[in-house]
Amino acid sequence: MIVRLRVARILEELGQRLNPTVRSATAAQRRIRRALRPRNPAQTIAAGFLFAMFAGTMLLMLPVATPGEESATFLEAWFTATSALCVTGLIVVDTPTYWSGFGEGVITALIQLGGFGVMSFSALLGVFILGKLNLRTRVTAAAESKNSDFGDIRTLLLGIVKVSVLVEAAAAVVLFLRFWLGYGETVQEAAWNGIFHSISAFNNAGFSLYSDSLMRYVDDWVVSLTIAGAVIIGGLGFPVLIELRKRFRRPHHWSMHTKIVLWGTAILLTAGTVFFTVVEWTNRAVFGDLDPADRLLAGFFHSVMTRTAGFNSIDVAELHPVSWLVTDILMFIGGGPAGTAGGLKITTFAVLFFILWAEIRGDGAVNIFNKRLSRSVHRQAIAVVLLSLAAIMCSTVFLMLITDFGQERILFEVVSAYATVGLSTGITADLPAAGQVVIILLMFIGRLGPVILASSLAVRSRRTQFEYPKERPLIG
Amino acid sequence: MIVRLRVARILEELGQRLNPTVRSATAAQRRIRRALRPRNPAQTIAAGFLFAMFAGTMLLMLPVATPGEESATFLEAWFTATSALCVTGLIVVDTPTYWSGFGEGVITALIQLGGFGVMSFSALLGVFILGKLNLRTRVTAAAESKNSDFGDIRTLLLGIVKVSVLVEAAAAVVLFLRFWLGYGETVQEAAWNGIFHSISAFNNAGFSLYSDSLMRYVDDWVVSLTIAGAVIIGGLGFPVLIELRKRFRRPHHWSMHTKIVLWGTAILLTAGTVFFTVVEWTNRAVFGDLDPADRLLAGFFHSVMTRTAGFNSIDVAELHPVSWLVTDILMFIGGGPAGTAGGLKITTFAVLFFILWAEIRGDGAVNIFNKRLSRSVHRQAIAVVLLSLAAIMCSTVFLMLITDFGQERILFEVVSAYATVGLSTGITADLPAAGQVVIILLMFIGRLGPVILASSLAVRSRRTQFEYPKERPLIG
Ligand SMILES: [K+]
Ligand SMILES: [K+]
Numbered sequence: 001m002i003v004r005l006r007v008a009r010i011l012e013e014l015g016q017r018l019n020p021t022v023r024s025a026t027a028a029q030r031r032i033r034r035a036l037r038p039r040n041p042a043q044t045i046a047a048g049f050l051f052a053m054f055a056g057t058m059l060l061m062l063p064v065a066t067p068g069e070e071s072a073t074f075l076e077a078w079f080t081a082t083s084a085l086c087v088t089g090l091i092v093v094d095t096p097t098y099w100s101g102f103g104e105g106v107i108t109a110l111i112q113l114g115g116f117g118v119m120s121f122s123a124l125l126g127v128f129i130l131g132k133l134n135l136r137t138r139v140t141a142a143a144e145s146k147n148s149d150f151g152d153i154r155t156l157l158l159g160i161v162k163v164s165v166l167v168e169a170a171a172a173v174v175l176f177l178r179f180w181l182g183y184g185e186t187v188q189e190a191a192w193n194g195i196f197h198s199i200s201a202f203n204n205a206g207f208s209l210y211s212d213s214l215m216r217y218v219d220d221w222v223v224s225l226t227i228a229g230a231v232i233i234g235g236l237g238f239p240v241l242i243e244l245r246k247r248f249r250r251p252h253h254w255s256m257h258t259k260i261v262l263w264g265t266a267i268l269l270t271a272g273t274v275f276f277t278v279v280e281w282t283n284r285a286v287f288g289d290l291d292p293a294d295r296l297l298a299g300f301f302h303s304v305m306t307r308t309a310g311f312n313s314i315d316v317a318e319l320h321p322v323s324w325l326v327t328d329i330l331m332f333i334g335g336g337p338a339g340t341a342g343g344l345k346i347t348t349f350a351v352l353f354f355i356l357w358a359e360i361r362g363d364g365a366v367n368i369f370n371k372r373l374s375r376s377v378h379r380q381a382i383a384v385v386l387l388s389l390a391a392i393m394c395s396t397v398f399l400m401l402i403t404d405f406g407q408e409r410i411l412f413e414v415v416s417a418y419a420t421v422g423l424s425t426g427i428t429a430d431l432p433a434a435g436q437v438v439i440i441l442l443m444f445i446g447r448l449g450p451v452i453l454a455s456s457l458a459v460r461s462r463r464t465q466f467e468y469p470k471e472r473p474l475i476g
Numbered sequence: 477m478i479v480r481l482r483v484a485r486i487l488e489e490l491g492q493r494l495n496p497t498v499r500s501a502t503a504a505q506r507r508i509r510r511a512l513r514p515r516n517p518a519q520t521i522a523a524g525f526l527f528a529m530f531a532g533t534m535l536l537m538l539p540v541a542t543p544g545e546e547s548a549t550f551l552e553a554w555f556t557a558t559s560a561l562c563v564t565g566l567i568v569v570d571t572p573t574y575w576s577g578f579g580e581g582v583i584t585a586l587i588q589l590g591g592f593g594v595m596s597f598s599a600l601l602g603v604f605i606l607g608k609l610n611l612r613t614r615v616t617a618a619a620e621s622k623n624s625d626f627g628d629i630r631t632l633l634l635g636i637v638k639v640s641v642l643v644e645a646a647a648a649v650v651l652f653l654r655f656w657l658g659y660g661e662t663v664q665e666a667a668w669n670g671i672f673h674s675i676s677a678f679n680n681a682g683f684s685l686y687s688d689s690l691m692r693y694v695d696d697w698v699v700s701l702t703i704a705g706a707v708i709i710g711g712l713g714f715p716v717l718i719e720l721r722k723r724f725r726r727p728h729h730w731s732m733h734t735k736i737v738l739w740g741t742a743i744l745l746t747a748g749t750v751f752f753t754v755v756e757w758t759n760r761a762v763f764g765d766l767d768p769a770d771r772l773l774a775g776f777f778h779s780v781m782t783r784t785a786g787f788n789s790i791d792v793a794e795l796h797p798v799s800w801l802v803t804d805i806l807m808f809i810g811g812g813p814a815g816t817a818g819g820l821k822i823t824t825f826a827v828l829f830f831i832l833w834a835e836i837r838g839d840g841a842v843n844i845f846n847k848r849l850s851r852s853v854h855r856q857a858i859a860v861v862l863l864s865l866a867a868i869m870c871s872t873v874f875l876m877l878i879t880d881f882g883q884e885r886i887l888f889e890v891v892s893a894y895a896t897v898g899l900s901t902g903i904t905a906d907l908p909a910a911g912q913v914v915i916i917l918l919m920f921i922g923r924l925g926p927v928i929l930a931s932s933l934a935v936r937s938r939r940t941q942f943e944y945p946k947e948r949p950l951i952g
Contacts, residue, residue: 279877321883322876329869352862359859359933382858383835386828393805400798401755407797407884457835 042452045121049085049448052117056081056110065103072098075433082440084110086447087118087340089206089310089422090413092429092436096209107207108199112164115203115234115340118447120160122338123238124153125455163241164202171198171230178222201230204340206310206422214301218313219294224301231309232269236261237339256371257347261336264346265307272303272330276323285318306330308342310422317426324412324425331419332388337451342420344388344450351381380457384450391449392418395442399435403427413439418446518928521597525561525924528593532557532586541579548574551909558916560586562923563594563816565682565786565898566889568905568912572685583683584675588640591679591710591816594923596636598814599714600629601931639717640678647674647706654698677706680816682786682898690777694789695770700777707785708745712737713815732847733823737812740822741783748779748806752799761794782806784818786898793902800888800901807895808864813927818896820864820926827857856933860926867925868894871918875911879903889915894922 059065060077072080072093079092080099084107093099099107176194179185185193193209200207208214217223233241243258254262277299280286287295301313306327319327334343350368355378358366366373392414399410409425416423417439431439535541536553548556548569555568556575560583569575575583652670655661661669669685676683684690693699709717719734730738753775756762763771777789782803795803810819826844831854834842842849868890875886885901892899893915907915 320876322873325873325876325883352858355855356859356862359855362933378854378858379831379835382828382854383832386832393801397798397801400796400801406882407801407887408882411883457838 042125042456045117046448046452048117049114049444052085052110052113053078053082053444056085056106059106060099060103062102065100065106066098067100072103075436079436079440080107081110082443083422084205084207085114086420086443087111087114087203087205087342088417088420088443088447089200090417090424090428090439090443091207091422094211095207096211104196104209108196111203111205111207112199114447115199115205116160116164118451119164119238119338119340120157122451123156123160125451159242160238163238167230167233168195168198168202171201171226174226175223178220178226182220182222197227198230201227201309201311202234202340204231204234204309204335204342204420206305208311214311214313215315218298218301219290221297224297224313227309227311228301228304231304231307231311232265235307235309235335235339235341236265237336237341239338240336241339256368256373257337259369260347260350264350265336268307268330268333268346269300269303272306272326273300275326276302276319279320279323280314283318283320286314302327303330305423306421307333307335308419308421310416310420312423316423321408324408327423328412328415331415331421331423332392334419334421342418342446344384344419348381348384348450348454351377352385355381380454383457384454387453388418388446388450391442391445395438398438399431402432402434414442417442420447518601518932521593522924522928524593525590525920528561528586528589529554529558529920532561532582535582536575536579538578541576541582542574543576548579551912555912555916556583557586558919559898560681560683561590562896562919563587563590563679563681563818564893564896564919564923565676566893566900566904566915566919567683567898570687571683572687580672580685584672587679587681587683588675590923591675591681592636592640594927595640595714595814595816596633598927599632599636601927635718636714639714643706643709644671644674644678647677647702650702651699654696654702658696658698673703674706677703677785677787678710678816680707680710680783680785680811680818680896682781684787689788691789691791694774694777695766697773700773700789703785703787704777704780707780707783707787708741711783711785711811711815711817712741713812713817715814716812717815732844732849733813735845736823736826740809740826741812744783744806744809744822745776745779748782748802749776751802752778752795755796755799756790759794759796762790778803779806781899782897783809783811784895784897786892786896788899792899797884800884803899804888804891807891807897807899808868810895810897818894818922820860820895824857824860824926824930827853828861831857856930859933860930863929864894864922864926867918867921871914874914875907878908878910881906890918893918896923 057074057078060072060081061074063069063071065077066072076093076098079090082088083090095104095107172194174194175197176190179193180187180190183190196207196209199205206213210216214223214227236244239255240258240261243254247253273296277296280299281295287298290298298314301311305311308331316324316327332343333349334345335341337345337347351366351373354366354368354373358364366375366378392411395414395418396407396411399405399414400407403410405413405427409427412423412425413427413431415421420443428436428439533550533553536548536557537550539545539547541553542548552569552574555566558564559566571580571583648670650670651673652666655669656663656666659666672683672685675681682689686692690699690703712720715731716734716737719730723729749772753772756775757771763774766774774790777787781787784807792800792803808819809825810821811817813821813823827842827849830842830844830849834840842851842854868887871890871894872883872887875881875890876883879886881889881903885903888899888901889903889907891897896919904912904915
């Protein structure tokens with residue numbers, strides 16, 4: 001029996017349903033529908049994000065968005081709106097003191113919109129890509145398209161909404177109870193803090209209503225683990241969550257994509273936890289008087305935040321510079337595709353790693369978990385990584401030219417923005433206006449660029465022959 | 477007519493001549509010869525380098541190698557011998573004052589041996605690789621093997637010796653005359669300085685007999701351009717030099733390999749010159765009172781030294797940190813394969829660039845200068861770059877952990893060692909012993925690793941089919 005990537009099949013099937021014209025419409029109908037349909041879903045989503053960014057900026061510039069007399073400047077509003085929409089979490093003004101309840105509401109809405117937008121965009125692009133490929137693999141696909149996990153596009157989007165609401169609600173309830181019962185916040189305060197932070201966590205946004213981010217909860221296991229859990233779930237990505245729900249007890253049936261994301265997440269989290277805990281163990285500026293178990297918790301929390309939530313329960317500015325460098329690497333890698341995480345995605349680096357492994361072993365084909373990796377994916381992964389490195393290097397050089405911050409802090413800030421992480425050594429607000437604009441552009445490009453790029457490349461790659469059906473993880 | 481890489485054909489033809497057994501020997505003869513022949517040329521060269529390193533270390537530890545009473549310590553001798561043999565040029569002791577004439581002679585011999593060793597090793601490995609491939613492409617190759625540029629292996633090695641002696645002699649004469657007539661050195665001094673620096677330059681070693689490297693000649697156009705010229709010629713690599721000599725007036729007949737190296741060199745040199753000159757223009761600690769033309773010369777000289785000679789006519793420690801970062805990138809790229817330059821080689825990055833370009837254009841095949849790039853080369857280039865990045869990152873993290881130097885200086889030092897450049901922000905001698913050992917290992921791995929890796933991968937890659945004859949530049 002031919003084994004194929006299940007998520008791919010789901011999306012492929014969905015692609016067929018989305019394109020009924022291909023099968024049933026007359027030529028005239030087809031032409032009309034094509035004219036109405038946007039030529040490229042990437043253009044649609046980019047336009048949508050630009051519009052939301054513009055609207056968010058305008059709303060945050062209203063006098064009602066700030067508590068005092070003065071309104072936010074254009075740059076402050078633009079930076080904050082972009083950071084919220086791109087679920088980054090970098091800030092130039094202190095969220096709880098600078099913005100009013102209305103302002104915080106706008107930020108929450110932008111986060112939710114941005115998180116949902118990217119998640120469903122990636123999933124739909126997957127549909128679009130695989131639908132296109134499908135036209136060329138119709139023969140093999142036809143045999144398998146009977147078993148469908150989704151009815152239509154509505155089911156896909158509803159599924160994403162359901163997962164989001166479910167995880168956010170669960171986290172919000174736990175946080176609410178903890179803030180209310182454990183910290184003496186009023187019911188309203190605790191409820192708003194619970195909701196805001198659960199949304200911020202699941203969407204990997206990293207915005208906090210506390211001026212010290214989550215540093216006051218560094219040794220609170222309930223808060224830390226709830227936030228970390230929501231972050232991890234959001235960062236796995238929708239295809240993984242769906243497959244976990246459908247086939248939780250049959251791990252040997254999981255797709256290559258799911259296996260890569262789960263293994264990658266586990267390995268990166270463990271490695272990060274060990275590294276940060278060991279390196280900072282005696283750094284009192286970071287761990288203070290924490291007992292060993294709490295240091296481990298704080299190390300784990302920081303490790304989770306690099307994929308790419310961006311809360312901090314320890315003072316990032318006080319970390320050893322080598323921890324910054326390792327954080328850079330982890331942020332650059334990021335989370336799973338088609339989720340709320342940023343970065344270049346675990347699958348992208350897994351593909352590179354397995355290419356390397358195949359080379360060292362002298363294998364002709366790149367095999368992952370007993371499946372052969374589609375060759376067009378190799379070049380996609382390379383292209384995404386190279387262009388991202390180029391963007392990061394150029395921005396770093398530019399920011400080093402216009403500021404006096406060293407390479408360590410600048411690189412950290414740039415990677416944090418591009419991977420939409422939101423951690424900072426504390427220089428964001430001190431950057432000159434041109435520098436902040438560069439960070440805004442990096443957040444926007446970093447959020448949409450890799451996924452649009454990888455998708456476009458997948459659609460455009462010409463294939464001249466087929467051997468036997470391959471598996472392909474999503475890239476970017 | 478089928479067009480093939482000329483250098484490849486030369487080496488392939490040579491490979492056939494090196495393996496007369498395949499055609500004429502009896503089975504018994506074949507078995508004996510195979511037993512005598514080392515199983516892997518990579519093992520031979522690595523063993524040779526290890527032996528030379530050991531011998532050089534012993535010689536430099538002799539009392540006669542230093543002018544005073546005390547002999548060099550083991551670590552000083554080991555570091556210096558490795559740096560000379562791997563034509564790196566990083567130093568922990570001041571060459572002119574610490575070593576005697578005998579010591580300088582040993583260093584010169586090690587440089588010449590290392591430069592010649594790597595150059596001929598790469599060329600011979602090319603023969604070995606292409607000879608192997610040839611067994612499988614015999615049919616197409618047979619039609620083309622009549623026209624041979626080399627008679628046998630002796631011609632190849634003699635050619636390398638000839639080029640080396642020719643360029644070194646020419647540079648030595650110019651430098652001798654300049655030092656003698658222009659700077660009032662005695663005939664003996666000028667001669668020794670001329671010979672030493674021309675050998676050091678052509679072999680991209682970067683060792684200098686002046687304590688300030690070449691800073692005293694920052695505005696001397698004769699010395700600067702002579703050294704730069706020898707460096708560039710050595711860094712182009714033997715295959716390019718041979719092809720330039722044979723087909724200088726027919727550039728449209730040049731191989732893909734030669735075109736990539738020449739264009740890459742021109743682009744990198746220009747970009748580096750412009751960047752360094754512009755960024756440091758007003759930095760008096762670097763350019764002092766130099767007039768504009770001399771600043772351009774100094775910027776050009778530094779740009780040349782990043783591929784990967786490692787002399788300096790300006791104070792590297794005083795460069796703007798952003799210049800360090802850009803120098804890192806240029807050093808990492810390095811020069812042309814099968815020459816005296818280090819780094820990952822221009823062709824490696826050109827391959828990655830053209831893969832990216834093909835992806836962006838949506839091309840199925842990667843075409844360079846109207847030739848299709850062999851697909852196995854893609855993965856080779858990726859493997860070399862990824863493993864090198866891993867080595868550099870791990871070393872940087874380690875050195876940051878055991879020292880207090882910042883990321884900027886550590887990364888610079890590590891890249892300089894791995895790419896066998898020899899530029900330094902001045903921390904080499906201040907590294908702890910463990911750090912210096914890491915640098916020694918980096919120099920050794922950086923000098924032999926990429927070329928051995930790329931060659932091994934090329935030999936091991938299994939090919940199941942052939943379309944039409946492809947071109948392949950040398951990688952690593
Ligand atoms: K974030
Ligand atoms: K060198």
